[in-house]
Amino acid sequence: MFRFSEIKKSFLVALWLMFLTFPIMVIRVNTIYKTIEWRWERMFMVGIGAFFLSFLWRYLHKKKEAGEKKAEEAGTLPLAQRLIKNRQFSIPAAIGLGIFIIAFPFIFSMYQTNIMTTALIYVVVGLGLNIVVGLAGLLDLGYVAFYAVGAYSYALLNHHFGLGFWAALPIGATFAFLFGVILGFPVLRLRGDYLAIVTLGFGEIIRLILENWNAFSFGPSGIANIPRPGFFGMDLSLSQSITYVYFLMIGMAIFTIFVVKRLQDSRLGRAWIALREDEVACQAMGIDKTRTKLSAFALGATWAGIGGVVFAAKTTFINPASFTIWESIIILCIVVLGGMGSVLGVIFGALVLILLPEYLRAFSEYRMLIFGATLVTMMVFRPGGIITDVRKTYKFKGLKDKQPTV
């Protein structure tokens, strides 16, 4: 492992990183005394650190590749799938998880419950985007627009007509669906990168409209005093209300998982997967390309709308700043990191990506750095996501017993 070429590689990495981090690590401008501090010792720390880390990195990478080869030869399923298949493990685990979920708001603080509810909203929204990106393979970077449509539907309907949460929920979902159809129709002719750019544009347009059309959306100041979900007309205290929203989200997440699973195994779901794999073949099978894509786009949007309504009800205040491109990217990261097309993966992705930054608050300014490093590391070591969709891990078995000429 300590061959000269390896040392050279690490040396170059160290040099490069030293150069790259020079402005932030070495130079400090003292604005009061108008002097510049040169912290050279930090540059050497970066260099030495990078040198050894790059060794470790490559060692782990090699180990991972060797591990993959072994798994392929043995024909074993990924760990997560094996655990699920194993009844002795999965039944007690499911019961334990159920108890944990129910007990959560009573064990942990209101703050923790609130964070968990946020994570659950992202589970629902992530599962929605998973239909669009994971199953149908349409890269949608403006997904947050539909989230905004849901949130503003509730906020505005409540503001103007006094509509309650439960009435607004289906309306918000319907609006998001309609927006999905309206936006999807012109853009779904495009493919891949073009689609991504146009959806990104649409997302920004919606946000800019919300920001600038004061008469309609109250502009950047947003809408406050949005009521929390009602519980059969009872008055709930704040902590009761938070617990209630938490259980509501648990229920909604389970409902979403159920529906998405059903969709995935339906004929429509199969058409989405087929369309992702080969458009020409799909057309030759008589699959209506536009309609199938549109259905994925609009159904995905529906879940964003539902998530948006709950988001507005939970935070009681919304403004356009909650619906930036960053939000779309986070949701996309949830899907990609969790494992495209895999329901369990998306759930994990949402929990990790939403809870991690929260619990990293202790590291304050390094929070985003750690977050970014985690993402990069994840994608290098598990490019298929935390839990890879079983469909995408087909094994080449049964090939040995055939003539190699075929």
Place this chain on the structure above:
Amino acid sequence: MLEVKNIQTYYGNIQAIKGISLEISEGEIITLIGANGAGKTTTLMSISGIVPPKFGDILFMGEPLQELSPNQIVALGISQVPEGRRIFPYLTVMENLDMGAFLRNDTDEIQKDLEYIFDLFPILAERRHQSGGTLSGGEQQMLAVARALMARPRLLLLDEPSLGLAPLIVKQIFKIIRKINQENKTTIFLVEQNANLALQVAHRGYVMENGRITLSDTSQNLLANEDVKKAYLGI
């Protein structure tokens, strides 16, 4: 059954088909042979509506096709086996076959067709739970044909089924093509570069060059034609 009248097809500004006409009667096997880039695939794509022609008419059972979308054309009974097989690698054999029957709702009849297909291609029955991508080239071609048959087509469009396959497998596939034609009375339009084999199974043939049809005759006559011999049969 199918009448193609003077169609011209473009990819953007590039004209791939420069006015061709052909005719296929019910129950026939017709072949279209030609070199690489002659426009054979484009001809099939024009018929199936995936790349609709800019000018000209296509009539299927008297009905004009050029205004219809690909899924409507499949619904009328035209199924295409695309060039390079294009099976769905991540779907299982069964799921691939199910995609072939996408537009059908007659569950009982689908089941019957499935049995018939497993009869035609016993290897697919063996591999039914395997993902398409793990099949060998020959099996994938069989799956592609089987998948198209699941739509229960009246006209089957085959694009170079021999492409990249070992001679033995090609022979097997051509035998099945003939069988499908004889047993089901399925009309077959076969596009091939392997002119020799194609002309042996087909009743009639068309020769295509640079987006135009240069010859059309019965298979025997084409096999005996000096130009065809020189250009496509390598004799």
